[in-house]
Amino acid sequence: MPTIFKNLTINPISRMRSNPSRTVLSILTGLYLLNPLILIAGELHQHIEVKVVEERVQTNFCNPEKGCSLVKPETLGLPAGQMPIDQLTGTPIYVSEFIIFPDRTAIDSPGFESIAGDMTAGDRVRYRASGHLSYWSSDKHQWSLAPEGVQIRLAGGLDLQPNQDCGQVFCIPITVEGFTIFSRHGVSSASSLIVGEVRSDGSLHTHLDWIVESNLGTPNAPIGAYMVELQLITDSYPEPSDSLWIMFNNGLPLQDFQQAVAGRVLQSNTDTTLADKLFGWAESNYPTLFPHAETSFIALGYYARCYQNGACVGVKDNHIFAVGGEFGANILTLGEFNAFAAQAGL
Structure with a gap:
């Protein structure tokens, strides 16, 4: 598997880790020791809560009292207790922050998490990608479409393909790793892949890899905030969840990133x-x-x-x-x- 955290994966379907928060923290700490100029993004690491309610997948901001990570509104420059929800549409916004690795700029947050009993054991959770890649820069102070040639790659999702070579009447499908591309033009490659498989107790904890890429002649994508759109379904519950947005900070000082958040949460992005x-x-x-x-x-x-x-x-x-x-x-x-x-x- 080519994902940046592949050596930490235990199960190729569920992509669960024994202690993902500790693992991510150790990676970031190691990077910081190698290069103290790298911004530690622990404050922007969080999980998306996933559960089934009335025969439909529902997502929400997770509850830290249940052991998951949640970005504090104060970190985003929001009034205490106000969650990051788009003012115009009411869409929840989950935030994360890219880390500069030697060969790429990426992060595996936010993750997807359910507590025991929230899901059906063995059910497969899938994402459905849609929309266009959004972008906010500190010079224009306005959300727009991402620059031409810039994309976010969502890697690590899995797909099941028929296996015609097992020599049996019924063959177990082959598990194939895929990816989804978000750009200003929309979604390309695989628009829907498996996020993970629900554990026997009805819980889920899984992470995929988000990678920001550029072919603009520079090694890194432009500094700014980026945002993508997802829905979630499962094999047993195919009616999609409400849309959710995931916003990434790519190199902005926290104060500028707070302005990008405010441009969605504290004011309407559209006149x-x-x-x-x-x-x-x-x-x-x-x-x-x-x-x-x-x-x-x-x-x-x-x-x-x-x-x-x-x-x-x-x-x-x-x-x-x-x-x-x-x-x-x-x-x-x-x-x-x-x-x-x-x-x-x-």
Whole structure:
């Protein structure tokens, strides 16, 4: 297995560790002793709580009283007791921080954890990746799409493929390790892989590897905050959980990272009043594309409108997206929201 923590894996399906928090801490401590300039990211290490409630997978911020790791709101610059939840959409945001390794910049946090009795023994938990890679830089102070050529690779997820070579009537499927790529253009490679297998007591504790990569001619991706989108399902409960976002700090001073968090939690990332004006302008000037104006709504992180011809347009991360109708079945990125608003004279 090519993952950066492969030597710590006990079970190739469950990817469970005997003491993952202690293991991660020892790795970070060793790195710090080698290079004291590296920022220790222990404050931003946490787990995502996973359980099944009413026949559906549910995720939540974990409870430290049950033994898991949770980032304190104060660390993120939030008022005491206020959890990082996106103001516009109500989506929970789990935070982590990349570490610079000799050959890559990566982290295995957040992990996924269930306590005994929360899940069905032997059930396989899977993620479903969606959305576009978001980015916040300290110079623009605004969430947008990630720069071209930058991506986050989620490695260590597993898939089961048919085995036709065992010589038996029924062959045990082959376990294959895969990965998912998040970029400004969306999700590529495997969009869904196995996170882990639930233990016999109904508990789960597993970590995958998040790696930020760049082909911009520099060894490291641009400094800033990055964010991806996931849902969780299991083999027994295929209805997906509500969406969750995972935000990573890549080299920002803590104060700047707190501003990136505030740009989602303490204020709306989208000017909905301006978006409605832009939707209205488009409906007046392009009635064949956007006929019969409807009320705006929030879905899947977008502030959007849909029309009777099947077309939908939405604003997210300072960009305009469209799908359906004459735009086709795939989500298209039309351009920057601010630029369209300026062009419309708004």
